Amino acid sequence: MDAELFSPQLDETRRIKVYLPLDHSPAEDWPVLFLADGIMVDYVARWVEPMIQSGAIPRMVLVGLLSGQPGIVEDRSDVSRDLRAADYLPNRTQDAPHRFRQHLDFVTETVLPWAQKTHGAGRNGEKIAVTGFSNGGVFALHAGYRRPGVFDLAIVQSPGVGTIKEANEAPTRATEFWISAGAQEPHFLISAIQSAEALEAAGYVVRQRTYIAGHAMDQWDQGLSDALQSAIADSVNKAAIRFKRLASSLLSA
8 A cells, every 4th residue: 555644854745655464454563664665565565475374474564665756745856866865875965964864753753653553563562673775775774773762673785885883882672683785796795794793793683694696686585585584583482482481480489
């Protein structure tokens, strides 16, 4: 489904695409994955739905953040020569130096509450994740780092500019990171490795993977699939560990 939301942070109306599982009910609480370059929601949903049906990943809502001028109702060509880069890259200063922060605020302060209220997405403790590739990967990287109290998981694919070279100590509630890149895209691989090492040194949980691939969609499809399944497996394992600890404490009481 498609939606339009006015952003007071950006003073413009943004286009949003949403995928809802076949058995979705807004009365339930759902994990949610925010996708940069959200025009890809329909494409991603075609292989996410079979994974849900097979039990490989839980039922979840996908919220696509459309990028650039196609993602905006009004004509904003006067704001920046490259609106996608201005939205996704925190270090871009030539055209709209504050736009990255404004766009991130829009996602966390406008889109997320709307998705929670309308679709039950990320409500009552359900996992909130963000993902993107290339410039969108940089957005996912910094969204997870700068909003650790919002995003539980950041799936960062082939980040380029915007490398995190030094990170502040991880807070108590810290985003977990899955960071990947291709061996045949050296600039992006270096950025991914440096960001992963900086975050890990600061105490974040980071999983890193290198694929034998270039800057291409097949890598990102596989990486997102691996990340979603890994995150769910970790959640199941952690729940099992907590249960065993609780059972042990009760037996020894």
